[in-house]
Amino acid sequence: MADWHEPSLEDQAQPTRPSAAEPESHLHQMLKSMEESRFAERAMLESLVKEGLNEQKRGRRSKNLFRLFIVLYLVATMALLNRGDFEEGSSASASEPHVAVVKMVGAIMPESDLDADEVIKNLQEAFKDENTKAVVLRINSPGGSPVQAGMIYDEIVRLRAEHKEIKVYAALEDLCASGGYYVAAAADEIYADKATLVGSIGVIMKGFGLEKLAEQVGLENRTLTAGNHKAFLDPLAPVDSAEKAHAQGLLNQIHAQFIEVVKKGRGKRLKADDDKLFNGLIWTGEQAVTLGLVDGLGSVDWLAREKIKITEVMEYHQNRHWSDRFFKEISSSTGTLFMKLSQQQPYLGW
Structure with missing residues (x-):
């Protein structure tokens, strides 16, 4: 049967010393955390920039599509109005009955x-x-x-x-x-x-x-006339x-x-x-x-x-x-x- 041993006062008074590797490990963790934070910020910034560029591209595409629609509309209108006729006068007479x-x-x-x-x-x-x-x-x-x-x-x-x-x-x-x-x-x-x-x-x-x-x-009717009707x-x-x-x-x-x-x-x-x-x-x-x-x-x-x-x-x-x-x-x-x-x-x- 094991004997129970109560620590002596000397044992309790002696401080515990960290090993030499512990400060280095803690510093490494801090540096790693900072690096990860900077990486996350950089990724977020890049994402925002890309989103902004994509938004600009979408805006440019929308504008270009709208301009294209206007051009096509004008061309179609001109074609309908023109219908191949460019000179004054009537259509030419046929040479046969x-x-x-x-x-x-x-x-x-x-x-x-x-x-x-x-x-x-x-x-x-x-x-x-x-x-x-x-x-x-x-x-x-x-x-x-x-x-x-x-x-x-x-x-x-x-x-x-x-x-x-x-x-x-x-x-x-x-x-x-x-x-x-x-x-x-x-x-x-x-x-x-x-x-x-x-x-x-x-x-x-x-x-x-x-x-x-x-x-x-x-709405008040203020129409003025000269002549009853x-x-x-x-x-x-x-x-x-x-x-x-x-x-x-x-x-x-x-x-x-x-x-x-x-x-x-x-x-x-x-x-x-x-x-x-x-x-x-x-x-x-x-x-x-x-x-x-x-x-x-x-x-x-x-x-x-x-x-x-x-x-x-x-x-x-x-x-x-x-x-x-x-x-x-x-x-x-x-x-x-x-x-x-x-x-x-x-x-x-x-």
């Missing part, structure tokens, strides 16, 4: 590619060409300005009377509504696809009443019954003009009563044939091949520099917007 096509695609509006001036020039060139054997109006339009449509209609009627040997056809595509059909009514015959939307023989004047909303938001149908004022009746009278008169034009152009071919034909509804091309608004189903190529018996087809259009087209569109858009904002009156159209 042909069918002249006058395209009417889009809204019939002033200061646009489909305003009366533009279309009338194309019509005049088509009829003037001695090789033109027939004229086809290629129409794909929702309508637009009653005045512009009326001017085009009148010119077609005049040219038909002047060139009795040239027959005029209308080939309706996706849509021929309102003012588009007003123009088509000037043709000798009208053809469409079975799914073409045809009709909308009516007049519209859009407007909104904002007086209650203005009152809720604390100068602020005609002001959206910030309650509806004036006299002005409303006057506006309805305008619509009714223009509608009557529209009906007269259709009846004059279609005559006995119309196969339904006025209430059905002239109520503003639209029909498919198939239904329009049944109603007498359309003579048959067919396209531009079908008309040239089957009705006119001439395969040569030539489109007549005004060739202008792209810059003229571009600034005309800008002028039209800004002018229309300014007019609407300044007049604050309802827009009348087909």
